[in-house]
Amino acid sequence: MTTVPYVEAHRRIARKRLTGFALLAGVIAYLVYIFFAFDMPGLAQRVRLDNAAILLRDTYSHRIQVTRDNRRDTTSVSVDGERNGQYPADRWPDWVQNAEGGTAINLTHGVTVRYEDDAVRMAVPDYGQITIIPAQSGIELFTPDGQIPEWISASDTRVAITRPEGRLTVTKARTETFRYFLGWPLFFFTTDSPFHYMTWTELARSALSSDRIVADQSNLSAMWHDFWYNPMWRHNAVAWAIFETLMMAFLGTMMGAMIALPLAFLSARNFGPSMPIRFAIRRVFDFCRGVDGLIWTIILARAFGPGPMTGALAIMLTDTGSFGKLFSEVLETTDSKQVEGLRSTGANALQRGRFGVIPQVMPVIASQILYMLESNTRGATVIGAIVGGGIGLLLTQAIQTQKDWEDVTYYIILVILMVMMMDGISGWIRRRLIKG
Amino acid sequence: MTDTAQIQDSYMAQVRRKRTYSTILLVVFVAMMASGFHLANDRNAGGFLAGIPRLFDFPAELLGEAFAKAANLPGLVWHYLPALVETLNIAAAATLIGAILGGFLSLMVTPGLAPFPRLVSPLRRVLDITRAVPDVVVALILIFMLSSGPVPAMIAIALHTTGALGKLFAEVNENADTKPVEGLQSVGAGWFQRMLLGVVPQVAPNWLSYALLRFEINVRASAILGFVGAGGIGAELKIAIGWGLGRYDAAAAIFILLFLTIMIIDQISGHFRHVLVKGRA
Numbered sequence: 001m002t003t004v005p006y007v008e009a010h011r012r013i014a015r016k017r018l019t020g021f022a023l024l025a026g027v028i029a030y031l032v033y034i035f036f037a038f039d040m041p042g043l044a045q046r047v048r049l050d051n052a053a054i055l056l057r058d059t060y061s062h063r064i065q066v067t068r069d070n071r072r073d074t075t076s077v078s079v080d081g082e083r084n085g086q087y088p089a090d091r092w093p094d095w096v097q098n099a100e101g102g103t104a105i106n107l108t109h110g111v112t113v114r115y116e117d118d119a120v121r122m123a124v125p126d127y128g129q130i131t132i133i134p135a136q137s138g139i140e141l142f143t144p145d146g147q148i149p150e151w152i153s154a155s156d157t158r159v160a161i162t163r164p165e166g167r168l169t170v171t172k173a174r175t176e177t178f179r180y181f182l183g184w185p186l187f188f189f190t191t192d193s194p195f196h197y198m199t200w201t202e203l204a205r206s207a208l209s210s211d212r213i214v215a216d217q218s219n220l221s222a223m224w225h226d227f228w229y230n231p232m233w234r235h236n237a238v239a240w241a242i243f244e245t246l247m248m249a250f251l252g253t254m255m256g257a258m259i260a261l262p263l264a265f266l267s268a269r270n271f272g273p274s275m276p277i278r279f280a281i282r283r284v285f286d287f288c289r290g291v292d293g294l295i296w297t298i299i300l301a302r303a304f305g306p307g308p309m310t311g312a313l314a315i316m317l318t319d320t321g322s323f324g325k326l327f328s329e330v331l332e333t334t335d336s337k338q339v340e341g342l343r344s345t346g347a348n349a350l351q352r353g354r355f356g357v358i359p360q361v362m363p364v365i366a367s368q369i370l371y372m373l374e375s376n377t378r379g380a381t382v383i384g385a386i387v388g389g390g391i392g393l394l395l396t397q398a399i400q401t402q403k404d405w406e407d408v409t410y411y412i413i414l415v416i417l418m419v420m421m422m423d424g425i426s427g428w429i430r431r432r433l434i435k436g
Numbered sequence: 437m438t439d440t441a442q443i444q445d446s447y448m449a450q451v452r453r454k455r456t457y458s459t460i461l462l463v464v465f466v467a468m469m470a471s472g473f474h475l476a477n478d479r480n481a482g483g484f485l486a487g488i489p490r491l492f493d494f495p496a497e498l499l500g501e502a503f504a505k506a507a508n509l510p511g512l513v514w515h516y517l518p519a520l521v522e523t524l525n526i527a528a529a530a531t532l533i534g535a536i537l538g539g540f541l542s543l544m545v546t547p548g549l550a551p552f553p554r555l556v557s558p559l560r561r562v563l564d565i566t567r568a569v570p571d572v573v574v575a576l577i578l579i580f581m582l583s584s585g586p587v588p589a590m591i592a593i594a595l596h597t598t599g600a601l602g603k604l605f606a607e608v609n610e611n612a613d614t615k616p617v618e619g620l621q622s623v624g625a626g627w628f629q630r631m632l633l634g635v636v637p638q639v640a641p642n643w644l645s646y647a648l649l650r651f652e653i654n655v656r657a658s659a660i661l662g663f664v665g666a667g668g669i670g671a672e673l674k675i676a677i678g679w680g681l682g683r684y685d686a687a688a689a690i691f692i693l694l695f696l697t698i699m700i701i702d703q704i705s706g707h708f709r710h711v712l713v714k715g716r717a
Binding site for chain 2 (some may be wrong): 386412
């Protein structure tokens, strides 16, 4: 008879082990199903690795391009090919020179490109000189050995030379040379600002000196103006967008809490006036939470138009539901002695709530509000992307242009910092509240 | 007599000071709310007061058209079911992947359990960052690289889930009893064996409960990501309510599907979470 529990134990352990393996098999089977349901094999062919490369390079480097309009015969130097990043004709970088009979461009490792009247010549050490003639009949390419290496792609209408030192493209309309540099371009000052051409020490010196570079303005304020209204990075607009996002989160959370608190009193078992009202209010809370934030956002955007207030109202509606539930649970755990004491002194319902209940629940409620504010800061970025407000809007716009990846990186870093800052602040206040 | 008078004076002074502080805080708060609301109202395309009467226009129009074409609804619900399944699959796969990665990382960042104590702090920062990046951003960037479809959304949500669950799981791990781990160590078990047999059985109920809660959140996130460009029911919704060509019966069908799905998932997961945390009632 003593062997029976033994056998029983073995059987149970075997069953547990089997359950474990079944669970594992289930997870693997599901992932395999997902693999095919999401068409991962097909995805492998659709992956745009070239896009990934562009994205990655843009996040940490930029290019300066020298462009010649072949029809009008004008040459310009600009950052990332943007109009805001054009260098004035007299302040080209020193590796681009207007020499006799054309423009000379020095890339790294001794590679040079010359824009001449009739041809573009690229000299590559250890390889020789490549000549490209953009004639009307078609683009002619001459390499030293007559062969075309794999880093040159050539057709009648376009020749592109891609090398680690830089990139040269020639079409009938234009000739472009790219040279790559580390870092984000023109983050502080754009090329039309005199401060762009100064080193850090020169900047510090001119900030302290009284020789005015821009008339009617002290150097420091001129610097600040050029930085703050930088047309490429638009620091003022970005700062405003961050503020707008925080404002959406703050307004939405606080309005939600203010609406939910009185309603929570009505729906708490120990304060609610009657069963039907309690039940009705609880269903309202469930409805607010249950309808997805996305649906609220769409409905509100139809009524109020896109903007930060629509976002704040959407946050408010979902939060009213969550807060209502949380607050009424907190209220149900309060001690009724204080309330009874106040009642014995003749306090009315409002006074009983203010002096008997609020002091008991305030720390918990405040910490819940802060917690929600924290998560709403994240949520406001997403809602901003849908309703068109705040940093969320800037981010989606920058992503959709599909070329300003340095901006995207910048905004993402700002969002991360913003969220971490809010986490830090709210965590600090919550710890203070709990300690008292 | 003077003693009690002094005590009363200092008490009243304290009360007065507290009241002044409360009043100042209240005034600052009200001013912040009022000016913030005013500012938000100014920046909005439509004003608050102008919008209030229009608040029910869209729902009314939507419901009106849905009622007028009520016969279509079952068909439409059936039509959008595959999109809903895709949205749910995105959420489920992302939760699963995120929970597996988060569970692994949470063990790596729990002091006392971590195999490489030096990595605890840097890995915690990594988790912080994956949590802080909004999933929309990751999804949009991935759409650029992978072209639109469910995979970018899945990766984006999984990344966020890893960060969120990693942190929550680590908090659970900290409360785990280390005795089983020590016992396993004394018989020569490796790190994986110690974690799998010593820690995971202790924390599994709480982990599962958090993962279920995360699944609820992820279903919503996956619907939103569809709206922004990844596939699923969100994408269908965006087409259905598009300005001008609004097909509100379709939109109503999608709203119904979303609402019911979220309600059902919340109920089921709430029930299971209750069982997991409180034990079988």
